[in-house]
Amino acid sequence: MKKLIIALFCSAVSLSAVAGGDVAAGAELAKKNNCASCHGADYSKPIDPSYPKLAGQHAEYLAHALKAYKRGDAPAGRSNAIMVGQVKPLSDKDIANIAAYLHSLPTELNNKR
Amino acid sequence: MKKFFALIVLAGVANLSAAADIVGNAKAAKVEQCIGCHGIPGYKATFPEVYPVPMIGGQSAKYIESALNAYKKGDRKHPSMRGIAATMSDQDIADAAAYYSQQTTKK
Numbered sequence: 001m002k003k004l005i006i007a008l009f010c011s012a013v014s015l016s017a018v019a020g021g022d023v024a025a026g027a028e029l030a031k032k033n034n035c036a037s038c039h040g041a042d043y044s045k046p047i048d049p050s051y052p053k054l055a056g057q058h059a060e061y062l063a064h065a066l067k068a069y070k071r072g073d074a075p076a077g078r079s080n081a082i083m084v085g086q087v088k089p090l091s092d093k094d095i096a097n098i099a100a101y102l103h104s105l106p107t108e109l110n111n112k113r
Numbered sequence: 114m115k116k117f118f119a120l121i122v123l124a125g126v127a128n129l130s131a132a133a134d135i136v137g138n139a140k141a142a143k144v145e146q147c148i149g150c151h152g153i154p155g156y157k158a159t160f161p162e163v164y165p166v167p168m169i170g171g172q173s174a175k176y177i178e179s180a181l182n183a184y185k186k187g188d189r190k191h192p193s194m195r196g197i198a199a200t201m202s203d204q205d206i207a208d209a210a211a212y213y214s215q216q217t218t219k220k
Binding site: 060068 | 173
């Protein structure tokens with residue numbers, strides 16, 4: 001029984017680590033892919049108001065959105081030409097890391113109603 | 114020639130005012146169909162990934178409009194949001210965008 005609990009605990013920890021992503025690696029990737037050149041230096045002041053603020057947004061949602069751009073024209077995809085190009089070189093792990101980094105930043109967003 | 118230029122300028126202005134006709138009114142926003150997901154902290158969507166729905170309070174109005182129009186047009190294909198955006202007029206979209214962009218981080 002103890003072993004089972006330990007095994008469950010370990011798998012829970014490793015699962016959350018995968019979902020969580022690596023903030024430092026994400027920061028590097030965001031820099032490398034020039035995310036800030038459109039979404040703004042602090043990711044709360046995009047260069048155009050039609051681009052989203054990303055700082056502090058839920059990491060899993062950001063990962064979902066990036067994966068949707070990867071799907072492109074396929075079901076549940078997003079076809080925005082700029083973002084489809086941006087996500088092309090990213091692996092699922094890269095996406096989780098970028099999402100973790102953006103989520104870690106101070107936010108202007110809320111879900112009040 | 115001068116008259117021609119004046120006409121072109123006038124036409125340009127008229128065009129601009131036509132494009133700017135729709136002004137979002139936060140008070141008129143019909144957010145009933147938004148709050149059932151976006152107003153519940155921790156509420157999760159489950160397709161095709163499992164993820165908490167995005168926080169849209171404090172997001173910029175222009176982005177919210179652009180996202181809703183992308184769902185309406187089909188550039189974004191998430192089925193739940195497509196269904197909702199399809200029911201919204203340009204005015205509804207502008208109102209919802211105004212409403213959510215004016216939500217502040219303060220509780």
